[in-house]
Amino acid sequence: MPGSHTVGEAGEHAILALIRSHVGPTPPWVVLGIGDDAAVVEPARNHLEVLTSDVQVEGVHFDRHLADSQSIGYKALAVNLSDLAAMGAAPRAALLSLGLPAALEMADLDALLRGFSECARRYAVTLIGGNISRSPGPLFLDVTLTGSVKRRKMLSRHGGRVGDALYVTGSLGAATVGLSWLQTGGRPIESHGPSGSSSASDVMDAATRFLRPEPRLRFGVIVGRTRAASACIDLSDGLADAVRQLAQASGAGASIDATAIPVAAGAVSMLGAEQALQVALRGGEDYELLLAVPRKATRRLAAAAKLGRVTVTRIGVLTSGAALVVRDPSGEHGLPSGFQHFSTAPAALPTPQPIGRSPR
């Protein structure tokens, strides 16, 4: 199917045939998959259904000069899986809505679908429908993803209580510096970090995390099943934004210990510790999880982290009142504001290049 011809030359039938060629076997709960006016599925018995949708738009969320098509397809599904992880839900079905510029190469569309399918296979997602349209502007991929969760195992932003500890998975700031590094053409890294020898691989690892985020799905599901957290949210818009959202939804304040925030090694290598901390606090797209954890659930959280193969770090606590603060050795500061989508002035992040933050 791939060749030197474009989507516009190939036409609708060839595009649909290409999409179908990437669809794997369908599980028995799919009554009607791709090819009718709508898809039909059997709901998961005794489960609630979780639904989310997130779009990736060329020029906003990705740049085809920086990201390969396969990664773009992979990420379009991965960012949706991160939302399910934050609810403790197991994924089921996806609908893929594609806006295709006529000049897009069929080979690039093929690669994009290959990336999407790779992510779908890895996380047991079945593509059941969607639609294609011509786009007179940017390429866009809008994914709707469904999942299932038992009512009492569901996580949300709302359940946190005053006194619950705040934990974050993995390390933060990687996606922001990874993008920044790609934007500068992947130039040699001038190390600011303690271990100069590993800087290059740290930064390349950060770029990979920007291009192909791995949703914390297994961990999220285990946390929900074992009731290891009282509230959860993903970090698509950065830690500061996530802390604000979770605290406000839970009717609490929050106090964050800046020295405890797990900063990605690549960020430290590229920016030095101080600036890296700011990026870890404010930069988005890390797709880690923030969790509120009651004292009595601490052990269950550790067990979930082990089974889910992620590190978790205690970074603060939910407090009474509404104040949102960050403590560091110099004192207490207000939590910085998160990235404002649609803002005309880009968030002033202390990175070598203006960061084209990628709002969801």
Next chain:
Amino acid sequence: MPGSHTVGEAGEHAILALIRSHVGPTPPWVVLGIGDDAAVVEPARNHLEVLTSDVQVEGVHFDRHLADSQSIGYKALAVNLSDLAAMGAAPRAALLSLGLPAALEMADLDALLRGFSECARRYAVTLIGGNISRSPGPLFLDVTLTGSVKRRKMLSRHGGRVGDALYVTGSLGAATVGLSWLQTGGRPIESHGPSGSSSASDVMDAATRFLRPEPRLRFGVIVGRTRAASACIDLSDGLADAVRQLAQASGAGASIDATAIPVAAGAVSMLGAEQALQVALRGGEDYELLLAVPRKATRRLAAAAKLGRVTVTRIGVLTSGAALVVRDPSGEHGLPSGFQHFSTAPAALPTPQPIGRSPR
């Protein structure tokens, strides 16, 4: 909320607040609506779930110089409801994904959401989630819609049998000439029709049907419940395309009687009978339904039409073999091909203006 400022000036929080202001009360099966990482719903007990998504892209599906914002919002949901109608499914929840140019006026966004909500109220759809993104190109609205249907009441394209009669709802060609009329600036109509006096209102009615299609939802659900059809498909891509899809999915051929096709009065007024027939056969976006009806279900179909407040017209029959033909007084012809999305050459429709067909 509406004012002279743009989406880019207003910023994300104001946009989200505007969207929330248009969300009505949520039914008890919505466990978590807008505002968390994902929406959560209780599936309808003993029902299958039906899912569809369709996008409307500026410059492809609509032109903001021809269509008012409220109609654009209305139609974005209506075209998805038509897909549910074709499955016999009752609608439940929608996710709305908006790609917004920074220069879009907040007042236009407000009107767009008002149109979407008007359609949602009329057809009992609950908006439970979605996402917003900046668009560096066209405005786009991608809607994912869920519905429910009992397994034995479900319609699909696949169930038709040789000998089943083919019926179509309403009248055809209105959307195509309505769009054409809007494109020419709504100029005075030079009547080709028999009743010159009603021509103007017929054509304006056609324009309304292009701008605000009414999905045959009530009828579709009743047809499914009473087993009044063996197969069903909507006419989003035109009658010729629908006949081809339904016949092929059912493993049959089809013979259509051209003289029986119910041509919209507005099309006849604007184009004369002969050209209007071609538009009725090939033009898309009428969002009527094509049904295969076994002889023994003829009465049930008539009853469903009465209850669903639509006219139905017998236009042909499913035949053995794979031939797809149209009969008219001059003889038998091959079924014309439907509109080819992504085709660089527009379908040559015999209308006064090149028709900017609006592919789904």
